[in-house]
Structure formats: C-alpha cells, structure tokens
Amino acid sequence: MGDVFDDDRYCFVCGEKNPFGLQLEPVGKDGKGTILWTPEKRHQGYTGVVHGGLISALLDEAMAYAGMSVAGFCATAGISIKFMKPVRTGETVRVEAELVERRGPILKLKASAFQGEEEKARATATFVSVRGEKTE
Numbered sequence: 001m002g003d004v005f006d007d008d009r010y011c012f013v014c015g016e017k018n019p020f021g022l023q024l025e026p027v028g029k030d031g032k033g034t035i036l037w038t039p040e041k042r043h044q045g046y047t048g049v050v051h052g053g054l055i056s057a058l059l060d061e062a063m064a065y066a067g068m069s070v071a072g073f074c075a076t077a078g079i080s081i082k083f084m085k086p087v088r089t090g091e092t093v094r095v096e097a098e099l100v101e102r103r104g105p106i107l108k109l110k111a112s113a114f115q116g117e118e119e120k121a122r123a124t125a126t127f128v129s130v131r132g133e134k135t136e
Contacts, residue, residue: 005073005130013061022054028065031099033111035062038092050087055113059123062097063109067127070099071107079125087113087120105129 009017013035014024026035035058045051060076067074087093097111105128113121 005075007073011061013057024058024061026061026065028067028069031066031070033062033064033066033069033095033097035065035095036092037095039087039089041089044089046086048086048089050089050093052081052083055083055087055093055121056081056123058093058095059097059111059113059121060125062095062111063123063125064127066097066099066109066111067107070102071105071127071129073130074107074127075130077106077126077128079123081121081123083121085118085120087115091115093120100124 009015012018012021014026015021016023024035024037026033039050043050043054059081060079064074094114095111097109099107100110101108107127109125109127111123112119
C-alpha cells in the first residue's frame with residue numbers, strides 16, 4: 001500500500017461491497033458534501049441515542065466527499081468534533097459539509113449533522129490530497 005490510497009469499495013460508510021458497513025451514498029459536488037441516513041436501534045450507544053462514533057464517521061465522510069469533489073482522493077489528517085445534542089435513532093440525519101480553505105494539497109473543511117433543523121453535532125477537519133484509484 002505505501003502512501004497510495006486505493007478504493008476497493010469496502011469503506012465502512014459508503015462501500016457497497018462491505019456487507020457489515022452502512023452502505024450509504026454520500027454526494028460530493030463543488031466543494032460540498034451531503035449524507036442522509038436514518039439510524040436504527042442497532043446503531044445506538046445509549047437507548048435511543050446513536051453511538052457518537054458513527055456520527056463522527058458520518059461527519060468525516062461528508063467532509064471527505066466535499067474535499068474529493070475538488071481535489072480527488074484525500075485523507076483525514078486531523079478532526080475535531082463537538083456534540084451538542086443526542087442524535088436519535090429512527091429519525092433521519094442530514095450531514096452537510098463544505099470546503100472552507102484550500103492551500104495546495106491541504107484542505108480545511110467543516111460539517112454539521114442535523115435532525116430536522118436542529119444541529120446535533122459539528123466538526124472541523126484538515127484533509128490532505130493523496131494518490132489513489134478505485135480498484136475492483
């Protein structure tokens with residue numbers, strides 16, 4: 001592998017080949033990324049509350065798609081997440097991300113997770129462009 005990041009479609013969040021993953025369909029275009037997901041009981045940490053690690057993964061993935069839409073393959077170099085309110089199971093989560101700044105291979109992004117119009121969590125991250133390709 002070295003410093004090449006190949007995509008074999010087994011990503012936990014979006015990989016359609018991963019039978020244990022979420023198999024979501026993030027969208028990335030023009031420096032923005034979006035994800036829609038309705039978590040189930042099996043995704044909870046506490047009763048009725050989605051596990052924070054899954055919300056972190058969604059925020060990261062939406063930012064990755066936003067970054068990839070302008071810079072190709074990129075990887076998370078650092079991420080900071082703030083949880084404001086519990087994300088509830090059984091209610092659709094909308095994650096919106098956007099590119100804030102780009103300096104060569106370094107990208108700064110931000111994202112928020114919403115249920116309805118209420119912001120539940122937010123993140124900022126630094127990504128770096130990497131070499132990679134889709135493999136089968």
